[in-house]
Amino acid sequence: MENLFKKEEEKTDDQEEKSVNKTKRRKPSKKGNKQTKPESFEIAIQELEELVVKLENNEISLEKSMEIFERAQFLTQWCGNVLDKLEGKLKLLVPTNEGFELVDMEEK
16 A cells, blocks of 8 residues: 555656646747947947837837847946956056055055
């Protein structure tokens, strides 16, 4: 009798696992979603501003909104990377007893 219950429990566990796997959503493929890099930081910021205006427009479809949102995410990340790289190169002009000295931003 116990063996019958164990087999039944195994079946229900397997069935539950299969139903859970069926409901999992797949992540969208990034292969077909190549984004082009902007020519400059300023152009990227300008494009981001334009994208925000488009997203605020309630007359665009959900699909188009998602495309715009994905582009905005890409541009935001790209701009963040540019700023991170520049931050390491920035220097401060700090007054000293002898005049001024250039100091890395990270030291301050």
